[in-house]
Amino acid sequence: MRLVAEGLSARRGEDLIFQDISFEIAGGEALVVTGANGSGKSTLLRVLAGLLAAEAGTARLLAAAQPVERLAEAAHYLGHRNAMKRELTVDENLTFWKAFLGDFAGGAGLSVDEAADRVGLGGIVHLPFGTLSAGQQRRMAMAKLLVAWRPVWILDEPTAALDVAAESMFAGLVTAHLSRGGIAIAATHQPLGLDGVRELRMTGFTGVAETVW
Numbered sequence: 001m002r003l004v005a006e007g008l009s010a011r012r013g014e015d016l017i018f019q020d021i022s023f024e025i026a027g028g029e030a031l032v033v034t035g036a037n038g039s040g041k042s043t044l045l046r047v048l049a050g051l052l053a054a055e056a057g058t059a060r061l062l063a064a065a066q067p068v069e070r071l072a073e074a075a076h077y078l079g080h081r082n083a084m085k086r087e088l089t090v091d092e093n094l095t096f097w098k099a100f101l102g103d104f105a106g107g108a109g110l111s112v113d114e115a116a117d118r119v120g121l122g123g124i125v126h127l128p129f130g131t132l133s134a135g136q137q138r139r140m141a142m143a144k145l146l147v148a149w150r151p152v153w154i155l156d157e158p159t160a161a162l163d164v165a166a167e168s169m170f171a172g173l174v175t176a177h178l179s180r181g182g183i184a185i186a187a188t189h190q191p192l193g194l195d196g197v198r199e200l201r202m203t204g205f206t207g208v209a210e211t212v213w
């Protein structure tokens with residue numbers, strides 16, 4: 001499996017945020033996206049996740065398991081927000097995501113209870129998500145990655161609000177995902193505690209006039 005991005009450019013409003021970004025990631029590899037605030041990390045991840053149209057370029061997953069029309073079909077996206085309903089319990093939220101996302105070919109997600117155990121929160125799946133601490137909420141959002149098998153993980157600041165123990169737990173989740181042949185792309189200001197990770201450094205391109213193209 002390979003994720004191939006070629007000539008990606010993106011615009012927010014009138015502004016060109018970045019241009020001509022190309023990279024290739026094989027199964028089992030991770031790419032960390034770094035750069036200053038506003039340099040376009042989240043924008044790039046949103047383009048990869050299919051949430052924002054690219055101005056130019058393509059991102060494709062070449063997978064042996066099944067033909068992939070859109071990268072988003074094979075990807076989990078964990079954004080700044082946790083994408084959980086506050087008034088539903090942890091169990092109800094994760095059960096929804098498990099059914100909604102389904103499994104991509106070549107793998108199977110964990111049960112809700114197993115996923116909660118894996119993020120160290122096994123005893124509290126009956127609680128409304130909104131009653132959890134910020135760090136617990138983030139851990140539960142990570143459990144979403146585990147309940148449905150998707151080979152590509154797209155992660156925006158995944159370890160914000162996590163304590164040191166949770167950071168190392170998360171590094172373990174990503175390492176296990178890579179060892180299953182998965183791919184991880186993470187924007188971060190903090191080291192993720194992963195070995196041998198490639199870096200894509202965003203330098204920013206905001207405010208450049210269209211005529212510069």
Ligand SMILES: Nc1ncnc2c1ncn2[C@@H]1O[C@H](COP(=O)(O)OP(=O)(O)OP(=O)(O)O)[C@@H](O)[C@H]1O
Pocket residue numbers: 012013017035036037038039040041042043044187206
């Ligand atoms: N919805 C939007 N409309 C217009 N401009 C936007 C929008 N969202 C982001 N931008 C602009 O796009 C640029 C890149 O933002 P982006 O969130 O991708 O950066 P980032 O590298 O992820 O930043 P941070 O490290 O602060 O999270 C910024 O100049 C931002 O102001």
